[in-house]
Amino acid sequence: MNSHGAAPLIVRERGQREVFCGLTGIVWLHRKIQDAFFLVVGSRTCAHLLQSAAGVMIFAEPRFATAIIDERDLAGLADVHESLNEVVDQLLARRPNLRTLFLVGSCPSEVIKLDLDRAAERLGQRHGPGLRVLNYSGSGIETTFTEGEDRALTALVPAMPNPSTAGEAPDFLIVGALADVVEDQFRRLFAGLGIERVAFFPGNRSDALPGMGPDTRIVLAQPFLSATLKALEDRGGRHLPAPFPLGAEGTTAWLWAIAEEAGVAPARFEAVTAAGRARAKKAMSRSRDTLDGRQVFFFPDSQLELPLARFLSEELGMQLTEVGTPYVHRAIIDPELDRLPADLRVVEGQDVDAQLARVRSVQPDLTVCGLGLANPLEAEGLRTKWAIELVFTPIQGYEQAGDLAELFARPLRRKARLEALA
């Protein structure tokens, strides 16, 4: 709880949004879930977005594609469901080993009211039981960036097995796509704490989903999973609110919420986490020298903004100016809000031109923003951090705390080093 005992005020704003749509989540989900394929039913714009967002990080054939709707589909000359059948047949001929196919709705498919529920059901009957066909919407009219992962995981929830006996369900379900290396680190920590029955969702395989039992506690590893949380609660799980595992303090608070629930003694917790915590602090110390006392401004992007703001202010001494975030889900984010200064300006939503005017007047030392804004702001003399890197990089846990701090410190160190070029 902050010194004022009150959470920051949240201002809502509407206008032009400079954010990705939910389709973008496919860029990391298709790497995380290795036996799944994401087929966007959309337009050439959708295909172009995925290619532009993913272009820098594709080193193998992607497990995503777009079924591009054309004028024949729209004019009713072709039966859309028949067209989709053909596309899926073609896809499965190329990739016979898929276990899950996600049909992903887009703005155009939503506007023409293409019934992907029905299509998924039909395709599931046609290609099952070896292939599970699910669907969700990643459209821009309904989802903002990371909400795409939220929808995808929500679609997976009904596929989780319902254990007949409580013994098959995990005690703790860690929810949200994490880098494999982070997942392994957490597994080792849980083992050290004596918490054995922990499952991660999603894992690498969609055909080996963890079960959900009435005693399973849901622990979010990512803050943008409100719909997934609700779906899991509907399955009987109980939410364990916690700060997010960013930085030494965030990771400790997150782990402690789990450990306390599991009845781990404080002494054992201390013994198991002390080394990681010390390493995290050590690794962050160089960046702390760079960031301490500097001002940071967040444009809305991934909903990670509030946890990151907490990390920067609490652990690295940065001054928060404005923190923009697409949505604020209080049930999830309150543990973070409680640790933030009460006079912080939190802006939910976006009006990009108004926000640009504010960042120009604040002139922060560091601005966290999307790729469309970063170079223009740099050219105006502001230093920026690409927000997307915070989603595509392993940042959670003790061993990544130094890397996370470095992501923010690097632009400032770079500016200092290249002074001659300015």
Added chain:
Amino acid sequence: MKLTLWSYEGPPHVGAMRVAASLKDIHYVLHAPQGDTYADLLFTMIERRASRPPVSYSTFQARDLGSDTATLFKDTVARAVETFQPKALLVGASCTAELIQDDPGGLAQALNLSIPIVPLELPAYQKKEDWGASETLYQLVRQLAGRVTPEAAAEARAALPGPSCNILGPMSLGFRHRDDLEEVRSLLDALGIRVNAVAPLGADPEAIAHLGDAHFNIVLYPELARPAGEWLRRRFGQPMVETVPLGVSATREFIAEVAACAGVDSAPALALERRLRMPWYSLSVDSNYLTDKRVFIFGDGTHALAAARIAQEEMGFEVVGLGSYSRVMARPLRVAAEALGLEALITDDYLEVEAAIEAAAPELILGTQMERHIAKRLGIGCAVISAPVHVQDFPARYAPQMGYEGANVIFDSWIHPLTMGLEEHLLGMFSEDFEFSNDAAPSHLGHASHLAPVPSPVSSPRRAEGAVDPSPRAAEVGESSLSWAPQAEAELKKIPFFVRKKARRNTEQFALDHGLWVITVETLYDAKAHFAR
């Protein structure tokens, strides 16, 4: 519906954005849902543009669909005009807004703004990026230059001290447009021809309005600017130079055509050949190894056509594949391909291009960033000759493709991925040296670029079949009926990797044609002699 893994072109509104981002004092208001703003990053990241592209988005969400998206669009227009104070406005819809049929043009007109409004109708489910760019430039030119009468333009032209021209086509996110323009300007400078305007790159609405003042037009990129050039020819009687100065010969022809249009002597521009090193480099003995190198060419129409000519006539390569994703250029490409004994591959299906490249087994691919992916997978060298662009296609240095310096740059960049002459011989002679494997990449390209492992467990079935080359004929008769003797198989491995596949296929074909069931070393060399004829 069409299954698409990668696409060569974006939607048509991205083409319109490229035109808008090239212009000054113009703003584009796009009726589009949240998320379509991703396109901004093409400009700010790929091109490292230092300002936001001049585009405002209505960014409607699902909750707006039931209420009033039209009002949201009108408000966006009003705010954009107030904030950015443009001198002309482009308005249009992206794919989703096209479906809700709000009529952006009509809505913007209803605001009674004091600036010209150019409404764009870009059918997103039918057309693509290059068409969108071309159509936008055409509409803009028609609307703005159409306000000037041919008589007024003729009067302005008569008052000019000497010949002048417009350069049409260079734009944002074009492949080397920035440097091509500078190179072409230097040729025009040498000829004493004034550039009245470049459109769209760097032009403002006033410059577009006065395109008719010039004596003639140069269309540098036909896919992007021919309709605008044709309209100007009809309206103002301006001749249109259509030769694209890519390569040594084409540059010479371009200079001759431009000089004839302007009625000036071509000698001063031809004198710039003192900077041209390419012909000597290609003629020198060191380049003998380039002879008959098998190249596969794929790109936009303009660059693919030019590359085929340069490859054949100026580098001495053998063109084994020629294609383009520009349907509008299909006809000249088919003619060019036929002259090379090939069938042009006109497609925007990346998988089809990949299959064609595998089948042709080239030693070098001249393609786009997509073919660079294919090349990496197949372990073949690749030079990029065309859009779609990547951040690497905007080098810090001056690197035109057009004109004399362009010819120099092309020579360097095309031979860079190849194994050099003597190195190739040594590889052939000592291919069994364990540290000197002929599967290795050229020594000057540090990273290994040989056959990349297939991603497991979900690789494409075509590639997952393992060591046996799935040649159709062999497959027809069944693997059991045609086999390789171990010695022949070992001998095959001594053939450089980039032609091994072809050798395997040819040998199997030869064996089948001659009713042989076991391929021996003899068969291998018989086949080699047979196909060498």
